[in-house]
Amino acid sequence: MPTGSSPLTTIGFDADDTLWEHETFYRMTEERFLGLIADHTAGEDVSARLLAAERRNLAHYGFGVKAFTLSMIETAIEVTDGRVPASVIGKILEAGRDMLSHPVETLPHVRETLETVSQSYCVVLITKGDLFDQERKLAQSGLGPLFDGVEIVSAKSADTYRRVFSDHGDGPERGMMVGNSLRSDVLPAIEAGSWGVHIPHHVTWAVEHAAPPAGSARFRTIKHLGQLIELIDRI
Amino acid sequence: MPTGSSPLTTIGFDADDTLWEHETFYRMTEERFLGLIADHTAGEDVSARLLAAERRNLAHYGFGVKAFTLSMIETAIEVTDGRVPASVIGKILEAGRDMLSHPVETLPHVRETLETVSQSYCVVLITKGDLFDQERKLAQSGLGPLFDGVEIVSAKSADTYRRVFSDHGDGPERGMMVGNSLRSDVLPAIEAGSWGVHIPHHVTWAVEHAAPPAGSARFRTIKHLGQLIELIDRI
Numbered sequence: 185m186p187t188g189s190s191p192l193t194t195i196g197f198d199a200d201d202t203l204w205e206h207e208t209f210y211r212m213t214e215e216r217f218l219g220l221i222a223d224h225t226a227g228e229d230v231s232a233r234l235l236a237a238e239r240r241n242l243a244h245y246g247f248g249v250k251a252f253t254l255s256m257i258e259t260a261i262e263v264t265d266g267r268v269p270a271s272v273i274g275k276i277l278e279a280g281r282d283m284l285s286h287p288v289e290t291l292p293h294v295r296e297t298l299e300t301v302s303q304s305y306c307v308v309l310i311t312k313g314d315l316f317d318q319e320r321k322l323a324q325s326g327l328g329p330l331f332d333g334v335e336i337v338s339a340k341s342a343d344t345y346r347r348v349f350s351d352h353g354d355g356p357e358r359g360m361m362v363g364n365s366l367r368s369d370v371l372p373a374i375e376a377g378s379w380g381v382h383i384p385h386h387v388t389w390a391v392e393h394a395a396p397p398a399g400s401a402r403f404r405t406i407k408h409l410g411q412l413i414e415l416i417d418r419i
Numbered sequence: 420m421p422t423g424s425s426p427l428t429t430i431g432f433d434a435d436d437t438l439w440e441h442e443t444f445y446r447m448t449e450e451r452f453l454g455l456i457a458d459h460t461a462g463e464d465v466s467a468r469l470l471a472a473e474r475r476n477l478a479h480y481g482f483g484v485k486a487f488t489l490s491m492i493e494t495a496i497e498v499t500d501g502r503v504p505a506s507v508i509g510k511i512l513e514a515g516r517d518m519l520s521h522p523v524e525t526l527p528h529v530r531e532t533l534e535t536v537s538q539s540y541c542v543v544l545i546t547k548g549d550l551f552d553q554e555r556k557l558a559q560s561g562l563g564p565l566f567d568g569v570e571i572v573s574a575k576s577a578d579t580y581r582r583v584f585s586d587h588g589d590g591p592e593r594g595m596m597v598g599n600s601l602r603s604d605v606l607p608a609i610e611a612g613s614w615g616v617h618i619p620h621h622v623t624w625a626v627e628h629a630a631p632p633a634g635s636a637r638f639r640t641i642k643h644l645g646q647l648i649e650l651i652d653r654i
Contacts, residue, residue: 244519246551250485257492258512266505270496273508277493284479315550316481316573338551 191419192379194353195301196345198363199311199318201385202409204325205289208387210252213279217256220272220279224264234259235390242391246338248314253280284317288324293410298330300413308333308352310361312340312368340368342375349378362412367394374400379419383409426654427614429588430536431580433598434546434553436620437644439560440524443622445487448514452491455507455514459499469494470625477626481573483549488515519552523559528645533565535648543568543587545596547575547603575603577610584613597647602629609635614654618644 200206218230237255245251256276260268301307309331311318318336322328333352337344349359360379363369370380371394379402397403406415435441453465472490480486491511495503536542544566546553553571557563568587572579584594595614598604605615606629614637632638641650 244516245485246549250480250489253489254485254512254515257508261505261509261512264505266509268505270499270501270503270505270508273492273505274496274501277489277496280489281479314481315571319573336550338554 190304190416191358192305192360192416193358194306194308194349194360195416196308196310196348196359196361196373196378197298198361198365198369199309199321200313201364201388202291202362202369202383203294203309203327204291204321207385207389209283209286210389211387213252213256213283216279217260217276220275221260221264221268224260224268224272228263230259230263233263237262239391246314247312249280249283249317250314252283253277256280284320288321290325290327291409293408295327295330297409297412298327301416302330302332306332306353308335308348310335310337310340310344310348312337340372342372345373345376345378349376360416362409364388365392365394366396367392370403371397374402378402379404381406381412381415383407425539425651426593427540427595427651428593429541429543429584429595430651431543431545431583431594431596431608431613432533433596433600433604434544434556435548436599436623437526437597437604437618438529438544438562439526439556442620442624444518444521445624446622448487448491448518451514452495452511455510456495456499456503459495459503459507463498465494465498468498472497474626481549482547484515484518484552485549487518488512491515519555523556525560525562526644528643530562530565532644532647533562536651537565537567541567541588543570543583545570545572545575545579545583547572575607577607580608580611580613584611595651597644599623600627600629601631602627605638606632609637613637614639616641616647616650618642 197203234255237259241251241255245254257273260273260276315336335348345361346356349356353359356376356378360381361369361373362381364383364385366382370382374380374397382405404415406412432438469490472494476486476490480489492508495508495511550571570583580596581591584591588594591611591613595616596604596608597616599618599620601617605617609615609632617640639650641647
């Protein structure tokens with residue numbers, strides 16, 4: 185991994201579904217939620233209503249488990265025309281709390297890749313979501329000491345990457361962002377002038393869907409994090 | 420405001436109830452909550468039960484409006500033995516959302532004090548709470564450009580102040596923290612070796628109560644932010 189002539193100073197990593205499992209727990213909790221209210225609603229497309237509530241509430245709540253819990257409660261009331269019993273809402277609260285205490289499951293190749301990359305580059309965690317919960321997950325993952333910086337942000341825009349790659353490095357042109365979301369990790373990083381590396385995850389939240397960037401020389405896709413070092417060596 | 424011989428490099432400011440009204444909105448929402456469930460409960464001390472839920476949930480949820488909303492819903496179910504109608508829970512959700520869109524009310528002396536202090540010192544906002552909501556309030560207050568740094572943290576410990584006053588200045592010994600909470604703003608800052616300036620607010624959340632530090636040479640109290648510049652000039 186030679187760096188003398190590397191065009192890169194800083195590698196940014198997304199967290200949820202890039203370093204550890206995330207969306208799977210949301211989908212499992214959604215299944216639990218659908219089961220909880222199945223007896224109190226007739227024929228509604230509850231999943232679609234939940235997604236609509238989540239989208240609507242993004243502007244109020246931002247991202248994260250607490251926002252998701254509040255959207256589940258709102259949807260439960262909505263799709264049952266206010267007939268959902270309080271005991272069911274209590275169970276939705278419980279499902280949300282279970283997510284917040286779920287053990288962190290690091291994805292394959294994460295630790296060894298971070299260990300290697302952090303020897304030669306400034307390595308920054310760049311994640312959106314709930315500050316409190318993201319800090320918990322980072323602490324529990326044991327990956328914290330491998331990062332030179334941690335940036336928990338409310339949104340990921342081109343400006344976010346410009347700022348972070350300047351604060352932790354030599355500016356966006358010498359930065360690379362690695363993540364599972366085209367919309368949040370790849371497209372705005374490329375817009376900022378950085379490299380954008382996409383690692384598709386087997387489940388992606390509908391809100392994060394986007395088309396890949398067309399014709400960008402700084403866009404790459406790899407299958408898993410274990411392929412990152414070879415990719416960095418080649419550019 | 421001479422700085423050539425000033426022992427200070429960096430002034431940190433708390434946000435909620437130091438720069439803008441905060442606890443008042445929580446207490447107003449609590450009143451609304453008590454009104455909403457009054458017909459569904461008999462003789463319970465609902466306020467005490469809500470505070471107990473908030474304390475219990477701090478470890479899961481952290482600080483902020485979403486956490487408070489979830490604790491109100493939990494308390495509503497608890498104190499009514501699960502008899503609270505879903506329509507009332509819908510109104511609790513609404514009360515929470517209203518808090519998140521409430522206009523920011525800047526406290527007296529804030530803008531002019533920040534304008535003066537930021538000419539001579541590195542000025543940093545250090546606040547805990549919900550990332551998304553704190554960013555909204557800062558943007559809405561129009562005070563953002565007066566700060567050299569913004570640190571939204573999940574907890575305020577002596578280590579927090581050591582890190583922030585090192586990242587934005589010459590270390591904790593040359594830092595001063597200004598805020599309304601003895602527990603979060605003053606005591607840990609003094610423990611870190613910084614100055615701690617207390618500005619009592621007329622309402623303070625029970626969880627933030629603490630005794631003032633005994634015998635610290637770096638502890639000060641002022642009545643309002645308009646007295647800060649004189650205080651800085653004297654030390």
